[in-house]
Amino acid sequence: MRDLREFVRAIEDRGQLERVPGADLDLEIGGVSSLARQDALDTALLFEDIEGTRPGARVLTNAVDTPLQVTLALGHEPTNDIREAVVAQKERAAEMETRPVETVDDGPVLENVQRGGEVDLTEFAAPTWHAHDGGPYIGTGDVVITEHAEEDDRNAGTYRVQVHGPKTATLNIRPGRDGDRHRQSYFERGEPFPAVVSLGHQPDLFMAANQRFPAHVDELEYVSAQRDRPLETVEGEATGLPFPARSELVIEGTVHPDAEEITEGPFGEWTGYYGAGETQQRPFEIDRIYHRNDPIVLAYNNVPMTATAMSTIRSGAQLWHQLEDAGITGIDEVTTIFPGIWFQVVSIEQQYAGHSTQVGMQAMSLPSGVWEGRITIVVDEDVDVYDLAEVLWATVSRCDPAEDLTVIENCVSSRINPRMSPEQTASGDHTKSRMLLDATKPYHWKGEFPEDTRIDPELEAELRTAYAELLSTGE
Ligand SMILES: Cc1cc2nc3c(=O)[nH]c(=O)nc-3n(C[C@H](O)[C@H](O)[C@H](O)COP(=O)(O)O)c2cc1C
Known part of the structure; x- marks a missing residue:
């Protein structure tokens, strides 16, 4: 499976997708998704015709919640049996193989490109998930791609992304993450830290991005090896960083070392609480937005007392x-x-x-x-x-x-x-x-x-x- 749309089709064909029209971004998408998880529904939810977004903007939730969804995404023999899924994944747990990505010139993600004054992140589907979240979060199932300033070292990690304005977001990269090492490598030189963020992709990429690998493993190359087919990437116009050519929606920009900090969070964490509260972070300033027609944001919603x-x-x-x-x-x-x-x-x-x-x-x-x-x-x-x-x-x-x-x-x-x-x-x-x-x-x-x-x-x-x-x- 090469992209999120193929994944959506695969789970829909197997009866594990529900389309939900007309929901509101403010607490409704988050609330319905949480309740569906609590009720142990085995369907992912594809929210369409969302109030307050550009026409066609969509968001997919609860998409890696059943053994069938996860085994499909990871390319295992599809099964709804949790035991079989764990055993299949255990066999793969030792594999750290990588395979180079393939750089291509074009791809569906380039169907629409916003530059300069056109850039407007607020048009896309960024739900406010929990009642006391500090604002809307577009990045909950995302993949943040970064490189070291000097070394040949690339990383893809899941770090939540809050929307602060049309051209402003925050990347909540905690200390110790590979993304943090990369950020430091630029800041030590007094240079802006470039990043691209894929907001909709086949969930195997999301799962690789938030799995703990040794620091040298490039998650994009890991996914290429797992799929037994190189991940096709295009290069960002502003940073030259690669991102999947079949992504739904990608934002590209930089964090300046001397930018004034803004308030990020709080955010409802996987613990079932509001985590570390507010933090002060330098903004991610967006230069480009690339998106397919009718882009789907892949979201991952934390719900107390339930495991996906x-x-x-x-x-x-x-x-x-x-x-x-x-x-x-x-x-x-x-x-x-x-x-x-x-x-x-x-x-x-x-x-x-x-x-x-x-x-x-x-x-x-x-x-x-x-x-x-x-x-x-x-x-x-x-x-x-x-x-x-x-x-x-x-x-x-x-x-x-x-x-x-x-x-x-x-x-x-x-x-x-x-x-x-x-x-x-x-x-x-x-x-x-x-x-x-x-x-x-x-x-x-x-x-x-x-x-x-x-x-x-x-x-x-x-x-x-x-x-x-x-x-x-x-x-
Ligand atoms: C849904 C989800 C959200 C996450 N959000 C964050 C986050 O906001 N900040 C962070 O530093 N780590 C977050 N993580 C954890 C990292 O993605 C995870 O530790 C990953 O292995 C980090 O990769 P890295 O070591 O390559 O940086 C999240 C994980 C998941 C599953």
């Missing part, structure tokens, strides 16, 4: 891969509950005394498990890690807090941790504690642990068939 298939598949697959790569055996399944990696659950076939503690400690300290994680639960292989009720049942029945609870202090955290006190946030000591709950049967008397009363799977299948009118068939 994108986050579950990627974080589970990566952590699982890294656990195995660390030489740990006996891993049965790995998942994360809620967005991000706040709540990890790993099931294992216990193989030796201390195995469960080792797995839990690794899960919370490996690169893909370390950021903002809070609770790690290790269960036996007979517990379904995707069934929260089963995980909680195992936790209350197999875990004795005095023996099985371990708290680790001084773990990695960040300003967006809602539980960090204002004093600690201001001090710069951005750490927190983490909890490991060993909910496995104690290894040394596992054989004597009382048998549980769950119905045998064979009998269950028989009964469900025999009593199909009364019971769900599990399909």
